Amino acid sequence: xxxxxxxxxxxxxxxxxxxxxxxxxxxxxxxxxxxxxxxxxxxxxxxxxxxxxxxxxxxxxxxxxxxxxxxxxxxxx
Numbered sequence: 725x726x727x728x729x730x731x732x733x734x735x736x737x738x739x740x741x742x743x744x745x746x747x748x749x750x751x752x753x754x755x756x757x758x759x760x761x762x763x764x765x766x767x768x769x770x771x772x773x774x775x776x777x778x779x780x781x782x783x784x785x786x787x788x789x790x791x792x793x794x795x796x797x798x799x800x801x
Contacts, residue, residue, distance in 0.1 A: 725751040725784070738799050742792060749788040756781045 728748035735741035759768075759778055768774040 725755065729788075738795060742795055742799070745788060745792055745795070749785065749792060752781060752785045752788055756785065 725748050728744050728751060732741050732744035732748065735744055756778075759774075759781060762768045763774070763778075
């Protein structure tokens with residue numbers, strides 16, 4: 725996820741930026757999936773930072789989606 729955000733910052737065009745950031749957003753959603761899966765299996769029940777990780781990945785997803793929406797809207801204008 726982070727590597728894709730780094731690549732997006734060095735994109736050759738806005739379309740390239742969007743493509744790389746969309747990959748980062750997909751990776752973030754995949755991370756959320758794995759956290760939910762681990763939670764359903766109670767594999768992280770004793771991990772004290774689990775709630776923090778869930779909150780952080782939700783925030784990251786919101787941020788990436790917001791950047792994508794703004795960038796796509798700017799591209800259309």
